[in-house]
Amino acid sequence: AMNYSDTLTSQLAVVTGASSGIGAEFARQLAARGVNLILVARSTEKLEELAATLRARHGVTVTSLTLDLARPDSSETLARTLDEQGAVVDILINNAGFASHGDLAEADPGHMASQVQLNVGTLVGNTTRLLPGMIERGRGTVINVASTAGFQAVPHMAVYSATKAFVLSFTRSLWGETRGTGVTVLGICPGATDTPFFDVAG
Numbered sequence: 001a002m003n004y005s006d007t008l009t010s011q012l013a014v015v016t017g018a019s020s021g022i023g024a025e026f027a028r029q030l031a032a033r034g035v036n037l038i039l040v041a042r043s044t045e046k047l048e049e050l051a052a053t054l055r056a057r058h059g060v061t062v063t064s065l066t067l068d069l070a071r072p073d074s075s076e077t078l079a080r081t082l083d084e085q086g087a088v089v090d091i092l093i094n095n096a097g098f099a100s101h102g103d104l105a106e107a108d109p110g111h112m113a114s115q116v117q118l119n120v121g122t123l124v125g126n127t128t129r130l131l132p133g134m135i136e137r138g139r140g141t142v143i144n145v146a147s148t149a150g151f152q153a154v155p156h157m158a159v160y161s162a163t164k165a166f167v168l169s170f171t172r173s174l175w176g177e178t179r180g181t182g183v184t185v186l187g188i189c190p191g192a193t194d195t196p197f198f199d200v201a202g
């Protein structure tokens with residue numbers, strides 16, 4: 001029987017939203033299994049600090065990339081940067097996301113657009129750009145972070161719950177498309193988890 005940890009050693013994972021919360025925990029758990037990492041978020045210092053800790057603790061290669069993933073061109077920038085570094089991505093963790101609490105009638109349109117772009121647009125862009133290589137190599141994993149909020153409409157979080165419903169539907173469809181390719185597509189639906197998420201959401 002193969003040890004799951006052994007199969008992951010020396011693979012490369014990209015983790016979005018790795019500077020905090022669930023993404024940082026993904027990074028810690030993957031590093032502990034010998035996975036090399038590219039950590040992506042806006043907070044350079046937090047990324048650098050986590051990268052240094054994981055290098056020292058686990059001897060893995062960790063680089064950080066400061067990128068605002070709410071920008072419509074960000075998945076293109078990410079893919080170009082990966083190409084320039086000759087990075088072959090085995091594992092993509094689409095985790096970066098945020099919520100905002102309140103009625104849509106009082107919401108800032110730009111903030112709502114950013115939420116859709118980050119939670120949905122960039123997640124689709126990253127997946128669309130990295131999946132072909134995985135399929136070609138017959139190996140890879142995409143993990144999309146949805147939410148229990150994706151299973152139902154949530155008044156006062158209308159945009160957020162709709163983005164997570166999208167992530168859930170998109171991920172289930174991709175699971176079907178990738179059957180038999182050697183690529184694994186997973187969606188995770190956390191319930192309320194104690195991270196800075198709720199400070200951001202207000």
Ligand SMILES: NC(=O)c1ccc[n+]([C@@H]2O[C@H](COP(=O)([O-])OP(=O)(O)OC[C@H]3O[C@@H](n4cnc5c(N)ncnc54)[C@H](OP(=O)(O)O)[C@@H]3O)[C@@H](O)[C@H]2O)c1
Nearest residue numbers: 017019020021022041042043069070097147192193195197
């Ligand atoms: N906490 C929960 O109860 C819960 C439940 C279900 C699902 N989730 C989902 O889990 C994922 C992670 O959330 P979390 O709870 O770990 O929250 P968190 O601690 O606030 O982490 C969010 C991460 O996303 C990054 N991020 C936010 N805006 C970004 C942007 N414009 N560009 C790049 N990175 C950005 C943040 O980094 P920077 O600020 O440094 O950019 C941070 O690393 C989200 O998709 C969230 O919807 C959370």
